[in-house]
Amino acid sequence: MATYVLAQLEVHDRDALRRYVKAAAPTVAEHGGTGLFVDDAPEVLEGTWDGPRTIALRFETREAAERWYRSAGYQAAIALRRACARTNLVFVEGV
Numbered sequence: 001m002a003t004y005v006l007a008q009l010e011v012h013d014r015d016a017l018r019r020y021v022k023a024a025a026p027t028v029a030e031h032g033g034t035g036l037f038v039d040d041a042p043e044v045l046e047g048t049w050d051g052p053r054t055i056a057l058r059f060e061t062r063e064a065a066e067r068w069y070r071s072a073g074y075q076a077a078i079a080l081r082r083a084c085a086r087t088n089l090v091f092v093e094g095v
Contacts, residue, residue: 002094003065004036004058008051009085016084023077031068033059050088058094065091 011017028035036056042049059065068074081087 001062002058002060003062004056004092004094005033005065005069006090006092007055008049008088009053009055009081010051010087011053011085013084016080020077020080020084023080024074027068027071027073027077028057030073031059031071032064033057033068051086053085062091062093 009017025035034057036058037054039054040052042052042054057065059068
């Protein structure tokens with residue numbers, strides 16, 4: 001079953017974010033993931049939404065998503081993301 005990674009980011013340093021994306025993107029592909037969307041202005045229909053940038057990735061399985069997140073390459077990129085944005089990140093299962 002597919003697993004999706006959803007992230008909400010409140011970016012405070014766009015230059016540093018570019019460095020993070022450059023480091024992180026290859027790690028997604030290496031683990032079979034694909035980017036589904038990046039939206040800097042989602043329309044909030046109900047409730048509140050933390051962070052204006054919303055990102056979704058898709059992996060074939062939960063195990064592939066977990067391998068990506070825990071990989072040495074992505075762990076190195078996490079430090080770059082944490083330096084440039086406040087982030088919420090979750091795994092959700094597909095149907």
